[in-house]
Amino acid sequence: MTFRRAPVLAVLPALLALVLGLAATAALFLWTRSQEQELEHVFFERRANFRIMTVRQGLEELVETLNDINRAVSTFQPVSAAQFHAFVQPFAKGEPYPSAIALCRVVTQAQRSDYEARMQQSIPGFSITELLDGSMHPAPVRDAYIAVEYLEPGAIEGVAAVGFDTLSVPSLKQAMERSAVTGATSAATLFRYPDLPNVRPRFVLVKPVYRPGADIATGEARKDAVIAYTTIGMPAEKTIAGILDASGMLRMPGVWISVHMGEEGADRLAYADPVEAQSGRGAGWPWPARNEMRMQSQQFEVAGLNWRVEVRGQALGAGPARQTGSLLVALFGAIISMMAAFYLWAMASRNWRVRQLVSERTAALHAANDRLNADIAARERVEGVLRRTDRTLKNAQRIAHVGSWEIDLDSGAHHWSDECFRIFGLPASADGVPSLAALPPATRAMWDAIRDRLLSDGVDSGEQRIVRPDGSVRHLMLHAELAGDAAQGRTAAGSVLDISEFKRVETELRQSQASLRELGGHQERIKENERKRIAREIHDELGGLLTGIKAYVSVASSRVGSDAAAAPLLAEAMAQTDTALDTVRRVIADLRPSVLDQLGVWEAIEWLASQLEAQTGVACHCTIAPDLPPPGPDGSAMLFRIAQEALTNIARHANATSVEISARREDDDLLLEVTDDGVGIAFEKLSEHSTWGLRGMRERAHYLGGSLHVGNAPAGGTLVSLRLPLLVKLAEETR
Incomplete structure (x- = not known):
């Protein structure tokens, strides 16, 4: 009778467990699938909002x-x-936008002829124009014009824009009128040049420039005080594409964007993804879901215009790759249900055989249990205190990113804390013993080196660089000390602090400082090139014109003879021409002394000293060593500007009677010193951030790889000392 009931009792729990397990698996599968689809929808909204x-x-x-x-x-x-x-x-230079930055001047009809004549002095053939029949024509008579006076970097696509009357474009006119009243930046609605169908629709920002000192408290007062406008113009589609491309979102599979500006209408479409990109579809899975198209739209106001951005895309929740979780839930749920059913069947079939044995042993266990209860209670109290202490220590180590470790130096066995495992990128073990074989060879070699130093010195401390098993690099600060002796067993205990984040911040800061210094050097080169260009143009153009004028006046004076009325006037013209030529030469010398390009920096510094002595009466003495190598173009310009700033400060502030300038070579360094016998320099002046001259000298010195010291000379006065490495910056032209 017993053997017949046992199989039935074994099958019923197994069948019940199988049915319940499969039902729970189905419910969990449906819930997991719905969560996956909801998560995909959230991902789409985030991507759409991020693009917007x-x-x-x-x-x-x-x-x-x-x-x-x-x-x-x-x-x-x-x-x-x-x-x-x-x-x-x-x-x-901010590619791909803007394409045109302009200054537009407000000109009345009464001012037009004088304005055009003034502009023709620098731009031959200049006139106020507008676009008609695909070409530029003089603008008709109007009460006022807003003409493009300066344009950077060049002409607008398809339009010779200098002199162009922006009031001939209705949308630009409305934007300028709105901006003049409000004083804020205003955007012109999307427009095309009607006679240039191949020119892409443009997007223009305008902002007024008011007359200095004018009353701009009210809108009407601001409108009357406008004298010019600054504008930025660019193709609308290229601008939006550039904004998206700069963030790496110009093309995102399954997501398409369109941007509208101004009021509703098809002609206000500023940007839309290409049609071929929008027609793509992801690989759908016919069961149990299919792709859905979703749209996210948002409106906002920028520069006085209403913008609407629409992002459309697919809810990517239909493929097997996107439903891995729900499929795994279904698979493992079914497997676990069957295993549970089999396990219950096996356990139930054995249960009836061991029931009698359990009842016999129960009485004996009750007696032993009573004796153990007292011991267990005491042990649980001690273990509770140990668990709380261990938990507190682990939390402290986790928060501070500090791990602790021990090494048995005789056996080589290691014991690590949980945080130590996390720092080295290993999974924590229950017994705290790490698997050193999983560490890269370089990291294992580091542990061997620490063990050797502990055996020889008894202590080890310093910064270490390790490689984790996943290939990532971390920077650590380790400290260890030796305990015990050879007789009792030698052990070492230490701590490890993860300083990777500090190292990363330090590296980024150094890179940022280097980038800023490179940018400063680049700007200095641009400034020197611009000074050279302006000096050359003044010398070639204005100097030549003045020389010709002087020659004509001289010829006219010789032909007039003793004419009492004309001779004094021509003599005065000759004198003013000579004055103008002297002024041109002085301006050229201030911008870019020719001696710097023709003879070199050392002769240019001697020329600076002679100029200071001639202008101020301060005695200047130069001592230039003959063995100094010629610096490159960048080094020459920056050395000259440092010396020029030092001598300018002496002329302005030092009240000196003599100046000593010396340049010599010390080992592999160039040493330039400028010393005066003036009143010296106060300490607080050296630390003021607003002392731009000293800051500029220091930045030039740092860019050349050297250092600048400014302080009081031993005998009184001020000492400026510049030290540069010849082999790094001056012995070769690196740029």
Whole structure:
């Protein structure tokens, strides 16, 4: 009778466990699948919102760029073409936008002829024009014009823009009127040049420049005080594509974007992904779900215009690769259910055979259990205290990224804390013994070196670089000490601190400083080249013209003879021409002394000393060693500017009577010293951040790989000492 009931009792729990397990598996599969689909939807919304915010941020950065240019133009009114070029040059290189940065001048009809004549002095053939029939024609008579006066970096695509009357474009006119009243940056709605169908639709930002000192408290007052506008223009599609491309989101599979500006309408479409990109579809899975198209739209206002960005894409939740979790749940759920059913069947079949044996042993166990309860209670109290202490220690090590370890130096056995495992990239073990074989050879060699140093010195401390099993590199600070002796057994205990984040921050800071110094050097080269170009153009153009004028006046004076009325006037013209020629020579020398390019930096420094002595009466003595190698172009210009700034400071502040300039070679270094016998320099002046002359000298010295010291000379006065490595920066032209 017993043998017949045992199989039935064994099968019923197994069948019940199988049914319940399969039901729970099905429910968990459906729930997991729904969570996967919801997660994919959240991922799509995040990607869409990120692209929308990227477009918005890029547009706001363009507005901020125009604000920076406008502030510079407003501060230095009136600005020349060279000044405007210097203002916008850092922004004009911001590819792929902007394509045109302009200064547009407000000109009334009464001012038109004088304005055109003034502009023709620098731009032959200049006139205020507008676009008609695909070409530029003189603008008709109007009450006022807003003409493009300066344009960087060049002509607008398809339009010779200098002199172009922007009021001939309705959308630009509306944007300028709105910006003049509000004083804020305003955007012109998307427009095309009607006579240039091949020119892509453009997007233009404008901001007014007000008359210095004008009252701009009200909108009407601001409108009357406008004298010019700064503008940034660019192809709309290229601009949006550039913003997305800069963030690496120009092409994202399964996601397509379109950008609209202004009011609703097809003609306000500023950007849309290509049609061939939008027509793509991901590989769908016919069961149990299919791809769904979703759209995320957002509106915002930038530069007074309403923008709408739409992002469409597929909810990627339909493929097997995207439903791995739910499929694994179903698979493992079914396997576990069957294994549980089999296990219950096996256990139930054995249970009835061991039941009697259990009842016999139960009485004996009750007696033993009573004796153990007292011991267990005491042990649990001790273990509770140990667990709390261990948990506190582990939390402290985890928060501080500090691990602890021990080494039996005789047997070589290691014992690590959990944080030590995490630092070295190994999975923690229950007994705290690491698997050193899993570490890369370089890291294992480090442990062997620590063990050898402990055996010889008894202590070891320092920074180490390790490689984890996954290939990542970490920087650590280790400290270890030796305990015990050969008789009792030698052990070593130590700590390890993960300083990788500090090293990363330190490296990034050094790279940032190097990049800033390279940028400063690049700007210094640009400045020197621009000075050279301006000096050359003044010498070639203006100097030649003045020389010709002087020759004509001289000939006219000789032919007039004793004419009492004309002779004094011609003599005065000759004198003014000589004065103009002297002024041109002085300006050229201030911009870029010819001696620097023709004879070299050492002769140029001697020339500076002679100029200071001639202008101020301060005795200047130069001592230049004959064995100094000729520096490269960058080194010559920066050495000259450092010496020039030092002598300028002496002339302005030192009240000196004599100056000593020496340049010599010390080992592999160049040493340039400028000493005066003046009043010296106060300590607080050396530490002021606003002392731009000293900061510029130091930055030039650092760029050349050297150092600059400014302080009081031993005998009184000020000492400027520049030390440069000849082999690094001056012995060869590295740029």
